[in-house]
Amino acid sequence: MNLKHFKQEGSLLYEMKPQYGSSIILIAGLFAFAFVGYYVAIYGLMWVMLILGVLSFWAIATKKMSIDMDKRLLHAKVGLAKPQVTISIDSIQRFELFTMSNNFIKTNAMLSAYYLDESGKEKAIQIAQGFRVKAMQSILNEMEEIIGR
Amino acid sequence: MRDRYQIEESASVFSFKPFHPYRSKLKWYGLAIVIFGVLSVFYYASMSKLFLIISATLFVMTVWFFLKEILLYIPLRYIFDRSTNEVYQSSLFLSKRKIMNLDEVVIYQSSEMGSWQYKIGKKKMQFVKSYAISEYFSIKKDNEQVVAYRSEILTKIEQMVTESSLTIPSNSGRSSFNH
Numbered sequence: 001m002n003l004k005h006f007k008q009e010g011s012l013l014y015e016m017k018p019q020y021g022s023s024i025i026l027i028a029g030l031f032a033f034a035f036v037g038y039y040v041a042i043y044g045l046m047w048v049m050l051i052l053g054v055l056s057f058w059a060i061a062t063k064k065m066s067i068d069m070d071k072r073l074l075h076a077k078v079g080l081a082k083p084q085v086t087i088s089i090d091s092i093q094r095f096e097l098f099t100m101s102n103n104f105i106k107t108n109a110m111l112s113a114y115y116l117d118e119s120g121k122e123k124a125i126q127i128a129q130g131f132r133v134k135a136m137q138s139i140l141n142e143m144e145e146i147i148g149r
Numbered sequence: 150m151r152d153r154y155q156i157e158e159s160a161s162v163f164s165f166k167p168f169h170p171y172r173s174k175l176k177w178y179g180l181a182i183v184i185f186g187v188l189s190v191f192y193y194a195s196m197s198k199l200f201l202i203i204s205a206t207l208f209v210m211t212v213w214f215f216l217k218e219i220l221l222y223i224p225l226r227y228i229f230d231r232s233t234n235e236v237y238q239s240s241l242f243l244s245k246r247k248i249m250n251l252d253e254v255v256i257y258q259s260s261e262m263g264s265w266q267y268k269i270g271k272k273k274m275q276f277v278k279s280y281a282i283s284e285y286f287s288i289k290k291d292n293e294q295v296v297a298y299r300s301e302i303l304t305k306i307e308q309m310v311t312e313s314s315l316t317i318p319s320n321s322g323r324s325s326f327n328h
Contacts, residue, residue, distance in 0.1 A: 094257065094258070095257060096257065096258045096259070096265075097257065097258075097260070099259065099260075099261055100261065100262060101261065133277060136276055137273075137274060137275070137276040137277050140276070141273050
């Protein structure tokens with residue numbers, strides 16, 4: 001299997017490579033605003049932007065996703081507040097694409113998976129996010145290839 | 150309900166107009182166009198530039214959306230044909246154009262801020278080139294419209310797609326049987 005977005009570790013364990021593109025721009029923007037706040041001496045702005053920047057850096061650094069095909073499980077840690085979740089691959093119901101557009105231009109694309117938790121309730125988890133729908137497509141294709149759908 | 154989406158069904162063909170329900174919105178567009186038109190004329194006569202710019206912009210925008218609905222969205226029809234294993238789209242300008250094979254259809258939900266809709270696309274590239282097959286639904290779960298849409302249209306399409314992918318191996322369309 002020729003994988004672009006996942007790294008194969010061991011025979012049946014696949015780890016998703018971190019997606020830096022959009023996050024770097026977000027963090028750079030936040031720090032740029034913090035610098036502007038420092039420059040024009042609005043220290044409130046500076047601190048808020050600095051804290052947001054550090055938090056989003058932390059969130060991106062701790063983001064993890066791996067697929068264990070041996071046990072048919074998906075481990076994911078997304079976001080700061082949410083703990084790591086483990087999902088059975090067979091409980092994944094469907095994938096959904098979320099797009100955000102500003103003034104008719106698509107600015108953000110996000111891929112999520114919907115799954116059933118132990119109590120049978122439908123829940124969503126973010127798989128990836130970026131600027132382009134094409135990237136989401138190739139991530140989904142690779143995931144489907146791995147989980148064999 | 151069948152009128153709502155103009156469903157036409159025969160032994161092998163299922164077709165519907167996903168945006169037909171938008172017709173009920175048209176009168177509000179008409180009202181908005183009249184209001185902004187009158188306002189624009191009024192502000193043009195009274196020489197207040199700022200308000201003229203605002204009302205003229207709103208006028209142009211509502212006309213733009215009105216024309217888009219009436220020319221592009223409402224006449225759109227999708228035709229799912231079992232016998233040829235093909236999906237067609239027909240619009241006001243193009244009549245019955247093949248968009249994909251029936252057995253490679255993937256249905257998925259696509260959401261934007263505050264609303265979502267069903268879309269179809271070819272397997273492995275469904276996000277890149279997609280076709281909207283439902284109107285926008287509000288994010289509120291399981292409202293009546295969604296339930297009705299699912300039972301009248303979505304289940305039918307899903308059934309046709311699974312049937313066709315069982316009889317015809319995927320990745321090879323009907324054409325492979327012709328030679």
